[in-house]
Amino acid sequence: MRVLLSTYGSRGDAEPVVALAVRLRELGAQVRVCAPPDEVFVRMLERAGVELVPIGRPMGVMTAPSTESAASRRVAELAAQYDTVVAAAEGCDVLLATGLAHFSSRSAAEKLGIPYVYATFCPFLLRSPHQAPPALLPGQSFPPEVTDNRVLWDLNARTFNTLHGGALNAHRASVGLPPVDDVHRFIFTDRPWLATDPVLGPWRQTPELDVVHTGAWILPDERPPADDLLAFLDAGAPPVFVGYGSMRGVSADIARVSIEVIRRHGRRVLVGRGWAELAAIDDQDDCFVVGEVNQQALFGRVAAVVHHGGAGTTTTAARAGAPQVVVPQAADQPYWAGRVAALGIGAAHDGPEPTAESLAAALGTALATDTGARARTVAAGIRTDGAAVAAKLLLDTAGR
Template sequence: MRVLLSTYGSRGDVEPLVGLAVQLQALGADVRMCAPPDEVFARLLARVGVELVPVGQPMGTMTRPSTESAAARRAAELAAQFDTIVAAAEGYDGLLATGLSHFASRSAAEKLGIPYVYATFCPFMLRSPLQAPPALLPGQSFPSDVSDNRVLWDLMSQTFNELHGKALSAHRATVGLPPVEDVYDFIFTDRPWLASDPTLSPWREHSELGVVHTGAWILPDERPLADDLLAFLDAGAPPVFVGYGSMRGVSADIARVSIEAIRAHGRRVLVGRGWADLGLIDDGADCFAVGETNHQELFRRVAAVVHHGGAGTTTTAARAGAPQVVVPQAGDQPYWAGRVADLGIGAGHDGPIPTTESLSAALETALAPETHARARSVAAAIPADGAAVAAELLLDAFGRKGQPTSA
């Protein structure tokens, strides 16, 4: 069985696919992955022996579209990945895509006549009468006098068509494929897979969309922590970790604000540099900065985790039993901030730009003994890695039963 995995996104899109690839390999599948050519992704795939097929520009250079014209240009750029993905998928038994890879990957699978599955790591974009859709562009909002979620999702579909329909259909015409009538349905299919933990993000079933909820896809990390990091951890009480992952557009003084807020609680500070290259604000012995490291191990040794609210970071912190403060920046991150607060395992900050006072208030909640106890309790309830479940389902979909799960 030969399986192509395809994604275009940040580490939160790539690493779960690597976890799935490992489980597919364990079942005897031959796996390769289309992903951005960032060095960090190349190292990640090399670590588990999965071939990387580079697509597009490095994700570290990309910015979020802020206008309709920018979104249309992005769709055209992503559709242009079609040739690379078709070449990578030649001779393969099926294709699973995540992230922004959908613009080219579904067309590639359609052109080759192979089964196709689209997976997402958060339910916030899945059409449901039980939830309202999010805004697609910064500053965008829906009519204030509309409360019917079905109507709001119809408006969302219209927005998808306006932003991406022309560019997507124009590209498909050049490769002999018919135009797309509904871009939302094209992207998410009628049976998307949801690769999120059911404790952290439950999916309520309904009749309008068939969702395969596999659980979160986790890549086990057995790398030891660096000696200097261990020395810092061992030198005092557990610190508070603060990092914003692949977010590069965080506020300029967010490191200062974060360190001051954490110090206000008498806690030591561990700064994750991330793509924003956060650093220390002085040479105090109570602070330490760290680059790429094993978060699965590290988060077991911290008092709390302050982060942007990516699906991967939220899940890793929850599995480690670490209280969280989520300062959402974009995309699905407000959803995860809400879930952390609703579960009682931390606090969600109101907005992307914290002040020392607002972050200190959120830390008051996260560092409370009852929050720590709740975080430990939720961690114990989180089920095993869903990647093993997904790997079995995917092989059934792509060959063992001969029927695609979605098309």
């Protein structure tokens, strides 16, 4: 059985795909992965021994579109990845896409006549009467007088068509495929897969969608901490980790505010550099800066995790039993902030730019004794078999 996995997004989109690839190979499948050529993804796939087909520009140089014209140009660029995906999918029995790979990958699967699956890593993207749709552009809002979620999702679908339909259908026409009337349905399909932990990212089934909830796809990481990081961890009480992962546009002042607040709480500081290039604000020995690191090992040794609220970071911290402060920046991050608060395993900061006062209050909640106890209780219920479940389902799909 030959499988193509196609992803285009940040680490939160790529790492779960590598986890799925590893499980598929354990079941005897031949797997290759289309992914952006960012160094972190290249190294991740090399460690897993999975073939990489580089696609598109590195995600590290991409910015989110903020206007309708920019969104249309982005769709045209993403759809143009079609040729690479078609070539990679030749001879494959099934194609699964995640992130922004849908524009090219579904058309490629359709052209080749092979089964296609789209998987997402957050429930808030899926149509449901139990939740309102997300905004598609910064500053976008829905009419305040409209409160019915079904009506809001209809408006959301029209916006998808307005933003993406022209560029998508222009590309499909160029490769001999028929036009798409409903871009939202084209992207998410009628049977999307949801790769979230049932505790952290639950789903209530609805008549609108036949969602396959597999559980989160977690890639085991056995890398030991670097010697200097290990020495810092061993030199004192557990520090508070602060990092914003793949977010580049965070406030330039966020490192200073975070470090000062963590010190005010009497804690040492561990700064994750990330795409925002966060750095220490002085040379005091209570602060240590790390680059790309094994968070699975690290988060079990920290007092709390202050982060942006990506699905992967939220899940890793929850698995480790580490209390969290989520300072959401964009996309699905407000959803994960809300889940952390609702579960009582941390605090959701209101807005993307914390002040010293607002962050101090949120961190106080996270460092409270009862929050730590709740975080450890929830950690015991986080599942780790999602990638294995998805691998079996995907091979069954190919077999049918």
